[in-house]
Amino acid sequence: MEKLSGLSHLFMTIFLHNFATFMVIPAITDVTMAALCPGRDECSLAIYISGFQQAIIGLGSLVMMPLVGNLSDKYGRKALLTVPMTLTIIPLAILAYSRKRSLFYAYYVLKILTAMFCEGSVHCLALAYVADNVPEGRRASAFGILSGIGSCAFVCGTLSTRFLSTASTFQVATAMAILSAVYMRIFLPDSIITDNLSTPIISKGKLDGIVNPDESDKKMQMFKTMPSIVDMLVLLKSSLTFSQAAIVSFFSNLADVGLHASLLYYLKARFHFNKDQFADLMVITGVAGTISQLLLMPILAPALGEERLLSIGLFFNCAHMIFYSVAWSVWVPYAAAMFSLFYVFSQPCIRSIVSKQVGPCEQGKAQGFISGIGSFANVASPLVFSPLTALFLSERAPFYFPGFSIMCVGFASMIAFVQSLMIRAVPPISSQRVGNCNYMEA
Numbered sequence: 244m245e246k247l248s249g250l251s252h253l254f255m256t257i258f259l260h261n262f263a264t265f266m267v268i269p270a271i272t273d274v275t276m277a278a279l280c281p282g283r284d285e286c287s288l289a290i291y292i293s294g295f296q297q298a299i300i301g302l303g304s305l306v307m308m309p310l311v312g313n314l315s316d317k318y319g320r321k322a323l324l325t326v327p328m329t330l331t332i333i334p335l336a337i338l339a340y341s342r343k344r345s346l347f348y349a350y351y352v353l354k355i356l357t358a359m360f361c362e363g364s365v366h367c368l369a370l371a372y373v374a375d376n377v378p379e380g381r382r383a384s385a386f387g388i389l390s391g392i393g394s395c396a397f398v399c400g401t402l403s404t405r406f407l408s409t410a411s412t413f414q415v416a417t418a419m420a421i422l423s424a425v426y427m428r429i430f431l432p433d434s435i436i437t438d439n440l441s442t443p444i445i446s447k448g449k450l451d452g453i454v455n456p457d458e459s460d461k462k463m464q465m466f467k468t469m470p471s472i473v474d475m476l477v478l479l480k481s482s483l484t485f486s487q488a489a490i491v492s493f494f495s496n497l498a499d500v501g502l503h504a505s506l507l508y509y510l511k512a513r514f515h516f517n518k519d520q521f522a523d524l525m526v527i528t529g530v531a532g533t534i535s536q537l538l539l540m541p542i543l544a545p546a547l548g549e550e551r552l553l554s555i556g557l558f559f560n561c562a563h564m565i566f567y568s569v570a571w572s573v574w575v576p577y578a579a580a581m582f583s584l585f586y587v588f589s590q591p592c593i594r595s596i597v598s599k600q601v602g603p604c605e606q607g608k609a610q611g612f613i614s615g616i617g618s619f620a621n622v623a624s625p626l627v628f629s630p631l632t633a634l635f636l637s638e639r640a641p642f643y644f645p646g647f648s649i650m651c652v653g654f655a656s657m658i659a660f661v662q663s664l665m666i667r668a669v670p671p672i673s674s675q676r677v678g679n680c681n682y683m684e685a
Contacts, residue, residue, distance in 0.1 A: 312611020
């Protein structure tokens with residue numbers, strides 16, 4: 244517990260940041276509709292530009308996540324956290340000022356540009372920070388607690404939105420985003436690690452009292468941090484367990500994104516759900532996930548191991564998607580939402596397994612690579628599942644099965660579950676790859 248208590252400033256930083264980003268999710272749909280199609284309840288333009296935004300952000304994140312991870316291995320987690328946490332403030336501040344059509348378009352463009360770097364990078368860097376400062380045997384629990392903090396912020400942000408006006412929602416979100424960045428810069432210490440933990444942001448030359456006379460050498464070191472396809476292939480080939488975890492991560496994210504893209508439209512068409520019922524489902528999912536990650540996972544992870552807990556989480560993930568697809572009554576989606584007690588185990592377990600398969604100088608690279616795989620799924624999933632949802636919710640469907648796309652999402656999750664069964668508990672190799680991890684001078 245001493246190690247986990249040392250992460251309290253990181254946990255508070257992540258809570259404040261996630262609170263700011265999650266609380267605007269219920270409101271952004273109304274803002275988009277009001278700006279693009281005022282006075283209308285349906286707007287194809289809003290759907291198209293939202294899908295385009297998600298695809299472009301996913302493509303950008305696919306490139307940026309491995310780069311962010313690599314740079315954090317060189318310059319430190321805190322230095323890299325500063326950039327996305329600062330950029331997140333800009334789009335929120337625009338809508339906090341006004342939500343007119345012209346400013347909405349400004350928000351839309353800036354959101355795409357900033358989210359290419361910000362989307363997922365804070366979580367990726369937080370995972371690398373935890374891996375730096377927590378021993379291997381306790382990382383699964385620590386990752387679970389980190390995810391639980393995110394779930395708690397999701398619940399708090401969603402609930403707060405219900406009691407605020409749209410204008411106040413964005414103003415509070417902007418203030419919280421600023422507070423999170425300031426808090427992080429003042430209170431969060433950079434990773435200071437001995438042996439298999441990272442080191443301060445001081446170059447080796449400085450420690451030796453040597454100043455690098457050749458500025459081009461520093462530039463060359465900078466270019467070496469840029470990830471390449473070869474680097475990614477080497478990382479995949481470095482460990483069978485790592486490559487298996489990468490496959491699991493892809494199909495798991497493919498299923499999760501497909502579910503989120505399809506579920507709300509499906510429930511609205513099937514059971515005429517509205518905004519309040521959607522919020523109720525989100526709160527149920529968030530509360531159950533928070534309790535599980537903060538209380539159950541620290542107990543189960545040491546007892547069962549990450550590999551078994553990963554399979555359990557993916558099994559329940561698959562089961563809850565299938566329950567959604569065949570829902571025969573309005574209470575079934577609420578019962579399926581309770582499955583988050585168990586399916587939230589999957590992502591922290593994947594991250595923990597990956598962290599043990601690389602050395603201490605490669606934690607950022609590994610976590611960034613897995614985040615990049617998730618970003619690729621963010622692009623591919625809407626292209627596959629959104630057309631299926633539109634088809635089977637329309638009169639042109641070849642047969643009546645409104646939940647067919649959700650069922651297909653469940654099959655993608657089943658592939659991840661089957662692959663997870665092939666992952667066997669193996670001795671961590673990171674302890675064999677300990678080296679000098681001194682950060683470069685930023």
